[in-house]
Amino acid sequence: MATDASADQAREAPTIQAQIQAGPTGGGDLTEELLKSDTWTDAMVAAAGIPMVDMPFVTVGGGMGSFITVDYLRIAGVGTDKMRVLSDIDHPWQTYEYLTRVSQIPRPARIRSDSASRPDNIWGFPSYALSEAIHDRTLAPLRQVLFEPTWADFYTPRANQVFTGIEREAKRIGYFDMLVKGQVRMVRKRQGGGYFTILTPPDAKPARRVAYRSQFVHLAIGYPGLKYLPELQAFRTENQDFYHVVSAYEDHEHIYDRLKVKHSVVLIRGGGIVSSRVLQRLMDDRADNKLDTEIVHLFRTYINGSHGPGPWMRRRGGNGFAYQGFNYPKSVWGGQLKAKMRRLEGEQRATEYKLMGGTNTPWRRSWQRQMNEGRGAGWYRVLAGTVEGMKVREDGMVVSHVKTVNGLLEIAADFVIDCTGLEADISEHRVLADLLEHSGAGRNPVGRLDVERTFELRGTGSAPGTIYASGAATLGGYFPGVDTFLGLQIAAQEITDDLARRGFCPKIGPVRSTSQWLRWARNRQP
């Protein structure tokens, strides 16, 4: 158990390796006894020959969620010797950058995020717009923030600004001193309190596994996995064709390359931000390279105007899309919707999620102009319907059989890009599946991990230890915007405050907050 004494040991120890004690008997792998038992004793782990590392706090994931949480804790005053980030990626923005890049947001492009949503700055001040204005010596970003969203599109930061900021902050807080590479296999309760987190290091020596014995565990494993539309999955499996039918979340640069040399028809599926990005790329390439690409855009749910249950809850829409600046209405991050959701339980909460949810994309002037041009010239067509099946025609075209209100249609395309972004069930992730099976974790009204308002994972307490979870896996809780930069910061703040109540760190008050901000501004370590 990571008590204060063990935390002191951790501070004294020069390296993690120095704390690893090889077990006396077992081969260092998980035994049947361990696999079957919901609660482990120190003796069971030792008997398996799995070395143990005492560490008061571990975060599993190593992406944006882990980074933002340890950033808060470092600023609250927790030393790098008391926390470890267990991760199979090298830096926190790695997965995020991969996903944004393949879904057509390269570093110079702007992501869909608010000016004050800064993962590298827990205060959100200066905002991205102010930083950009100072850096580039221009008032344009500030003017945009002033007039958004009524007379200008929402200001959004460039991906590059976001990533370089995170890199600076990661170095400042000593993130890389806390990072331990490896694959986390499971988290189990420890008899006597706390948890064991089993990590398989990449080099797997001197033992195959390492057990992190900690009082607190934080889970930020991101999206459990990508799920393909059933008919796309069937087509890819049957034809072993990963060339003509792709997911927008996979690298699919070959399609854009091909379009530059041959006239092609592209079928886009989905009405969210990724479909807008892919569409923009196709339309940009078409204009820049004078191509004659034809685009067919298929919506399952076609939105033809403002929609919602009443005048006090009506979202703009048109031409198939539901329009919204960010992935949630802005007031979920602190305003009326946040306050409202915090009070709702069960079915009521699930209903509210449905009301504010649904696929949506921002209304941006440049996109509207491009789409209007495409519709006018006939190279951009929009359809509403569901695909019943797909097959390859003799000429190599992929034919989708689409059920529409006007009957069955056949859409032939050279390429199909799935932008629906369906997410897999949380049980698809091994660590989460293990928690559901062995540690008492449950599901919330929308089927994801059930967390308290403090982001404690309900049912997994192992006093005095606690498991926290944040990010996409917890969608459906008392706070809706979990899978966003601000949402991760809100979760990190709740977790830090809860840890302060449990005595793990001081509570950040106005004086500490201000002095830490000054350190941030001067790029001094917390």
Place this chain on the structure above:
Amino acid sequence: MLPTLSGRIQTRLFLLAVVGGLITLIIVPVLPGSAPLGDKYRDGFLVLASVAVLGVLWELLYHFLMQWRWEKDWPTFFGLATGVNEGLLVWLLLSAGAIPGIVGHVGGAAFIIQFSLIWLAVWVVANGPMRVPFIRWRFNGGRLV
């Protein structure tokens, strides 16, 4: 990030008291007008108090208007521009002698300078620097308590 009604009221009262109070304290001696300094201070702080009291009522109206917005937001520009209607109302009441306790005559220029400076400073602080000491403020809907 966005405030709730109670957060907006709390923030407004806090910033008017702290930022507005500080500005009033500094600029009153240099405001146009020939009244004794004590009277000028008294009137300056009464104007500030009027902005605060009336502001609570304005917030109720803004909250009502916000309900028609899907995002339930209040864009940054609205926060600046509402200074016009709020300033005008205070000025009208001041001119009509409806603000109790005013001892001298508050001139138009003095009122415009004091009100504009306070409004601008409060708006700027609320849109950024406020988040530095009060780390939970923006996520708690602008509530301070």
